[in-house]
Amino acid sequence: MSLTLARPKQTGSGRDRRIRLEQGRNLTGWLFLIPAALLIGWMSFWPMFQAFVLSLQTGRGTRLNWAQPLWYNYQRLFSDDIFKLTLENTLIYLVVQVPIMLILALILANLLNDRNLRFKGLWRTAIFLPCAVSLVSYSLVFRTMFATDGLINDMLLGLHLVDSPVNWLGETATARAVIIIGLLWRWTGYNMVFYLAALQNLDYSTIEAAKIDGAGSFRTFWHVTVPQLKPMILLTAIMSTNGTIQLFDESWNLTQGGPAYTSMSMSHYLFELSFQKNPNFGYAAALSYAILIIVALLAAIQMKVGDKRD
Amino acid sequence: MNRFSKMAALAVTALLSVGMAACSGGATATSPAATSATSTGPKSGKLTVWAWDPTFNIYAMKEAEKIYQKDNPGFSLEIVETPWDDLQTKLTTLAQSKETKQLPDIFLMQNNAFQKNVINYPDLFSDYAKSGVDFSQFPAGVTAYSTVDNKNYGLPFDNGTAIQALRTDVIKEAGYTMADFTDITWSDFLTKAKAVKAKTGKALLSGQAGSSDLIMMMLQSAGASLFDAEGKPTITNNPALLKSIDVYKQLVDAKVLTEVNSWDEYIGTFVNGTVAGTINGVWIMGSIQTAKDQSGKWQITNLPKLDGVEGATNYSANGGSSWAISSNANYDLAADFLNKTFAGSKPLYETILPSSGAVANWLPMADSTVYSQPQKFFGDQPVFSKVIEFSKQVPKNNTGAYYYEGRDAVSAAITKILNGTDPNTALDEAQKNVEFAMR
Numbered sequence: 001m002s003l004t005l006a007r008p009k010q011t012g013s014g015r016d017r018r019i020r021l022e023q024g025r026n027l028t029g030w031l032f033l034i035p036a037a038l039l040i041g042w043m044s045f046w047p048m049f050q051a052f053v054l055s056l057q058t059g060r061g062t063r064l065n066w067a068q069p070l071w072y073n074y075q076r077l078f079s080d081d082i083f084k085l086t087l088e089n090t091l092i093y094l095v096v097q098v099p100i101m102l103i104l105a106l107i108l109a110n111l112l113n114d115r116n117l118r119f120k121g122l123w124r125t126a127i128f129l130p131c132a133v134s135l136v137s138y139s140l141v142f143r144t145m146f147a148t149d150g151l152i153n154d155m156l157l158g159l160h161l162v163d164s165p166v167n168w169l170g171e172t173a174t175a176r177a178v179i180i181i182g183l184l185w186r187w188t189g190y191n192m193v194f195y196l197a198a199l200q201n202l203d204y205s206t207i208e209a210a211k212i213d214g215a216g217s218f219r220t221f222w223h224v225t226v227p228q229l230k231p232m233i234l235l236t237a238i239m240s241t242n243g244t245i246q247l248f249d250e251s252w253n254l255t256q257g258g259p260a261y262t263s264m265s266m267s268h269y270l271f272e273l274s275f276q277k278n279p280n281f282g283y284a285a286a287l288s289y290a291i292l293i294i295v296a297l298l299a300a301i302q303m304k305v306g307d308k309r310d
Numbered sequence: 311m312n313r314f315s316k317m318a319a320l321a322v323t324a325l326l327s328v329g330m331a332a333c334s335g336g337a338t339a340t341s342p343a344a345t346s347a348t349s350t351g352p353k354s355g356k357l358t359v360w361a362w363d364p365t366f367n368i369y370a371m372k373e374a375e376k377i378y379q380k381d382n383p384g385f386s387l388e389i390v391e392t393p394w395d396d397l398q399t400k401l402t403t404l405a406q407s408k409e410t411k412q413l414p415d416i417f418l419m420q421n422n423a424f425q426k427n428v429i430n431y432p433d434l435f436s437d438y439a440k441s442g443v444d445f446s447q448f449p450a451g452v453t454a455y456s457t458v459d460n461k462n463y464g465l466p467f468d469n470g471t472a473i474q475a476l477r478t479d480v481i482k483e484a485g486y487t488m489a490d491f492t493d494i495t496w497s498d499f500l501t502k503a504k505a506v507k508a509k510t511g512k513a514l515l516s517g518q519a520g521s522s523d524l525i526m527m528m529l530q531s532a533g534a535s536l537f538d539a540e541g542k543p544t545i546t547n548n549p550a551l552l553k554s555i556d557v558y559k560q561l562v563d564a565k566v567l568t569e570v571n572s573w574d575e576y577i578g579t580f581v582n583g584t585v586a587g588t589i590n591g592v593w594i595m596g597s598i599q600t601a602k603d604q605s606g607k608w609q610i611t612n613l614p615k616l617d618g619v620e621g622a623t624n625y626s627a628n629g630g631s632s633w634a635i636s637s638n639a640n641y642d643l644a645a646d647f648l649n650k651t652f653a654g655s656k657p658l659y660e661t662i663l664p665s666s667g668a669v670a671n672w673l674p675m676a677d678s679t680v681y682s683q684p685q686k687f688f689g690d691q692p693v694f695s696k697v698i699e700f701s702k703q704v705p706k707n708n709t710g711a712y713y714y715e716g717r718d719a720v721s722a723a724i725t726k727i728l729n730g731t732d733p734n735t736a737l738d739e740a741q742k743n744v745e746f747a748m749r
Contacts, residue, residue: 081739147571148575149578256520260721260722276398277712278715279402280747281406
């Protein structure tokens with residue numbers, strides 16, 4: 001019924017009438033927006049506000065009091081060795097994994113966009129398929145594969161590349177490496193799909209023109225394709241940064257944060273503080289705000305650096 | 311037009327989903343049927359229970375239901391399978407949001423988590439003061455887990471008494487019998503384990519790297535803990551802890567303890583026969599018995615004790631769980647049910663023992679004929695009555711509300727110590743981290 005209201009009426013013209021019509025339309029639009037907006041406000045922003053209030057409180061369990069000073073929980077973050085360690089771990093994942101993944105995704109997208117490639121659908125599906133796997137199950141499969149008596153060690157031993165099994169998940173460096181490998185496997189295809197979509201919107205003539213001008217395939221890729229993909233690269237970079245900083249499943253299922261917290265992510269630590277240890281929800285809420293601030297800052301920097309559009 | 315219809319669709323979907331959420335919320339919020347029970351005569355009503363293992367504690371609950379139903383035909387249970395991690399998360403969420411109406415009548419809780427939950431969320435529990443349960447019929451070391459301010463909040467279910475289980479055929483190759491591993495000290499154990507390793511190439515122990523289970527068992531065997539009576543961490547200047555870590559490091563260095571990374575791998579080490587023994591809570595017998603081909607080759611005995619530590623014994627415990635009555639319970643019915651089954655029914659424990667290996671904490675079971683029957687898998691040893699004998703001698707220690715913080719800090723310290731950090735430095739750091747967590 002509301003739809004008929006919004007339908008532009010054919011009769012009548014004149015400025016006043018058009019304005020009233022426009023207003024009416026806008027009003028209907030807002031009317032439609034209100035339920036969703038209220039829901040988002042109620043289910044997303046209100047809890048966020050509550051979490052902020054919570055982050056200004058201290059105490060265990062339900063015995064919460066206002067912190068003295070109010071920002072006590074935020075101050076506490078700076079003297080928390082385990083938080084610093086988890087921050088460092090998360091940043092390592094970010095700095096190592098995101099660039100490798102995006103570059104790989106770009107290269108793969110470019111290869112799969114080749115017009116002469118056969119079985120395109122097959123390759124695309126194969127590379128995208130990991131994204132259909134649940135985070136928990138792939139983490140568990142990786143844990144089994146990288147166990148001391150797992151598939152990877154059996155292969156390495158069989159090929160005589162190592163003399164004794166590598167304790168992948170028991171050493172800091174290798175445990176972090178396994179998490180990064182897992183993330184690459186799981187997310188490269190996902191980002192590739194974004195690039196593929198963007199590539200299909202590119203004017204193929206630009207690439208053809210570059211080829212006719214005698215540019216090699218790398219030069220064409222770097223100077224013609226990549227600049228045109230920039231908005232998409234920015235989008236994927238922000239999404240991956242956001243995802244990596246909130247990393248939880250891999251840290252929880254693959255390494256359980258070990259050895260000695262050296263592969264634990266920030267979100268995993270947050271979970272521990274709330275549900276595994278003595279529930280310290282005030283502090284956990286402060287930690288979640290710290291994560292939010294880090295994500296926001298990084299996204300802002302990326303937009304500043306990456307997006308030259310006005 | 312297109313945008314309008316999209317918006318409309320969105321708005322409608324959003325509203326619909328809210329409606330559905332509201333409906334389903336209403337549907338799940340069934341309050342436990344609280345048919346009031348009279349104090350005498352058969353009781354009727356339905357109790358909701360949260361527990362996590364269908365072959366173990368849920369199975370035991372179902373058997374208990376059958377036994378209680380004989381006298382109270384109108385009684386029934388609704389058991390909801392809830393893995394321990396989820397159960398803890400649910401309890402925390404319900405307590406935090408003050409939705410205690412959603413609690414079941416009875417839930418199972420890990421002994422090590424009891425203090426933490428009762429102290430932080432007293433609103434979740436009903437104590438056992440008016441239940442009529444005689445707690446003197448349970449070992450003091452076990453009821454201590456769930457006792458806060460001299461009030462009992464948990465009825466001990468499965469026994470966590472620690473045992474040393476060994477492959478008799480393997481130690482025999484090095485000329486030893488079970489007697490050589492009974493009532494010994496850790497230094498004796500080390501010498502003998504090295505001899506077994508030299509002769510057979512097999513380690514006698516295995517464990518998860520970064521897990522301090524064995525250390526915690528050693529600590530408790532001397533009545534020591536990571537916390538003093540006031541709940542302050544005592545990770546530094548704790549002779550029992552230093553000694554335990556020293557023993558652990560020697561075991562790893564001598565390669566008589568194999569470190570693996572996951573629980574499955576740990577179970578695999580002795581089921582596959584690469585490791586010829588293990589030290590853990592008695593519930594580990596269930597896993598040992600999955601190695602059908604090793605039947606008759608295993609036996610159990612008590613633990614080695616720490617050398618030169620005051621109060622050291624050969625007995626300890628790891629894990630175990632207890633039944634809690636929630637604050638939302640039909641208290642009279644729940645208390646009466648638990649009192650007549652888990653704290654008063656020999657037939658119950660006699661039924662569940664052979665089929666699930668759930669060893670009772672209830673002391674009157676010690677002279678039950680079922681418990682004293684020789685077990686074929688364990689070389690015709692009467693393992694279960696042995697365990698009940700051990701359980702009486704387990705020293706009690708204080709787990710404290712910050713047990714998990716303490717345990718994890720010590721685990722991290724052990725990882726560092728094994729990588730060459732000086733023990734005192736690593737433990738200082740652990741103490742600092744626990745103090746920080748408690749601040």
